[in-house]
Amino acid sequence: MKALLTALVALLLSSVSWAAATITIVNGDAPGVGFNDPTPVAPVGGNAGTTLGAQRLNAFQAAASQWGDSLDSSVPIRVLATWEALPCTDSAAVLGSAGALEVFSDFPGAPQANAWFGKAEANKLLGFDMDPETPDVRARFNVNLGQPGCFTGSPFYLGLDNNHGSNTDLVTVLLHEFAHGLGFQTYTDDETGELLAGVPSIWDYFLLDTSSGKVWKDMRNAERAASAVKSGKLVWNGVQVTNAARLVLQAGTPVLTILSPPSESGVLQVGTAAFGPPLASPGLTGEVMPVVDTAPDTGLACTPLSALNARAVKGRIALIDRGACTFVVKVRHAQDAGAIAVLIADNVAGAPPPGLGGSDPGIFIAAVRITQEDGAALRQALAGRSRKHSGLFANLGVNLAVRAGTDALGRVLMYAPRPNQPGSSVSHYDTSATPNLLMEPAINADLRHAVRPPYDLTLPLLKDIGW
Structure with a gap:
């Protein structure tokens, strides 16, 4: 040697x-x-x-x-x-x-x-x-x-x-x-949660699961493995990064907020559309109604909506399932029926929800993608609706109180996709960060040659772990 x-x-x-x-x-x-x-x-x-x-x-x-x-x-x-x-x-x-x-x-x-x-x-x-x-x-x-x-x-x-x-x-x-x-990585196995030789990485002292309130060093192996796929719930709990995020990340993050009933209230991640108007603040509030046009309980909206479905979504936010045709076709049919916005539920498991691709200059209502899991939960909540009302109200827009790439408390989100992506999960910043950061899992074309504020958050994280 x-x-x-x-x-x-x-x-x-x-x-x-x-x-x-x-x-x-x-x-x-x-x-x-x-x-x-x-x-x-x-x-x-x-x-x-x-x-x-x-x-x-x-x-x-x-x-x-x-x-x-x-x-x-x-x-x-x-x-x-x-x-x-x-x-x-x-x-x-x-x-x-x-x-x-x-x-x-x-x-x-x-x-x-x-x-x-x-x-x-x-x-x-x-x-x-x-x-x-x-x-x-x-x-x-x-x-x-x-x-x-x-x-x-x-x-x-x-x-x-x-x-x-x-x-x-x-x-x-x-x-x-x-x-x-x-040092911008954990030496803990993000798939199994197993510590290297039974010792946590310095990284694991700062990696916080907001759903459990635990940092990785305090978790069992199974807890760490589960935490690694909690998109939107895994954050960096370091002072240097949190403070610097106020200088680097822009105010405003796209969200779907369920307002009522209280049992369903909460904030859901969304993938934004390449077509139609951009989301804005204070956003659009409306009642959510599903499209149901495919047996046994699916709404694809690949053809013009029936009179029954059109009455259900007119003046409301339409919930549509992904599959069988393009996103712009689905949204155009909902728009033609009078919907004020569209939620497209994914048909495969995974998080965070990707964006909606496509182009149609004639679309003037907002559309977003939500995860398969969130779509199923919404359909379950809508199961007791009447033909014209569901009682489930939501706001679709940009929350200016939350920076793009942080949680509500300003802590920067870490990349925790579902399913796990070995080599990428946990040891990168989340892709929701805006502007794009150097340490996201993929290299973006608009990156500067920068590692520190006001353009980037790489150096602050290294400072958090002791550099």
């Missing part, structure tokens, strides 16, 4: 110092591959490299410079990086991955006993490298991106100016993955 590590260190690309930290990229690639690819390329977007390998290195150094300028550590941080063939198709790809190579707990200077810290952070807190022969972070990136069968024709953009167009900006991906390696 020592001989192998010596060989890796001999491939050291560069070590650049900044005011706050020194980050070194260690090249683990074979000759002619990745950082060592001699393919000639033209300079692009401030990246003056003249070979593909050199431009990749320059992008790595740009991301390292950003993090080096943001963190405070007297111990150099070493990132062992390689370019490899990662899972990829023309419609989906693993862009890269990174994580701590080692974790430590209960070391001198640890701010929290009985908690795992990633190696880079543990070294910073202790003041020296606890294992000098092992790099701190292991990073892998997709060498095939843009090749046939792997986002064909859309490679990483290697410029440093974020002018990536339709391609994927490499510096943004690197900022994201380096953050994971620096």
Whole structure:
């Protein structure tokens, strides 16, 4: 092992110092591959490299410079990086991955006993490298991106100016993955809830399930596994992130609020539509009535509504089931029948509810998607309705008191989709955040090269866990 590590260190690309930290990229690639690819390329977007390998290195150094300028550590941080063939198709790809190579707990200077810290952070807190022969972070990136069968024709953009167009900006991906390696993750198994060697991660001291009032470190394995799929109920309970969210996230989050009867009152997550008017505040309040046009108790609204269904939804919020035709067809039929808004209940389990795609400039009523679970609960509550009235009233709009991506108390939501998504669940911010954040589970095209407020919340979370 020592001989192998010596060989890796001999491939050291560069070590650049900044005011706050020194980050070194260690090249683990074979000759002619990745950082060592001699393919000639033209300079692009401030990246003056003249070979593909050199431009990749320059992008790595740009991301390292950003993090080096943001963190405070007297111990150099070493990132062992390689370019490899990662899972990829023309419609989906693993862009890269990174994580701590080692974790430590209960070391001198640890701010929290009985908690795992990633190696880079543990070294910073202790003041020296606890294992000098092992790099701190292991990073892998997709060498095939843009090749046939792997986002064909859309490679990483290697410029440093974020002018990536339709391609994927490499510096943004690197900022994201380096953050994971620096500690933006739990070392607890999010599928089983099992702690690593029986010890919680420092992450688990801040991960709060608002439905139970427990943080992950205080839960049993089964409780953690259940919590990992509670979309909208899993939040980051750290002061730094909560305070910074007021500067970063916009006021207003789309919600469906059930107003009455009291037994059904509550707030439901919604996926907004790409067509029709945007949701607004104070929103639209109306009585909810279901469409029932398909046996045994389903309403698809794929054909013009019958006279009976039209009378039921006229002047009301129509509840329709997903399936068999497009969203715009369903909403147009409800609109033609006089509905003032539409709720489309998903036909597959999962949360949070995705948006509604489609285009129809003739649609002028609001529409949203709700989960299959919430749709079933609403239909159950509507089971005792009359032909014209249900007694179930709801408001569909934007709650300006809640920032997009937080709960009602201002705590930032964490990604907890149902079903679980290994590698993405729990260790990312929720996709409801607006504007988009660097540490969401997928890279968004509108991200800046930023890790701190007023544009991003990555650095505040690292500060919460001890950086």
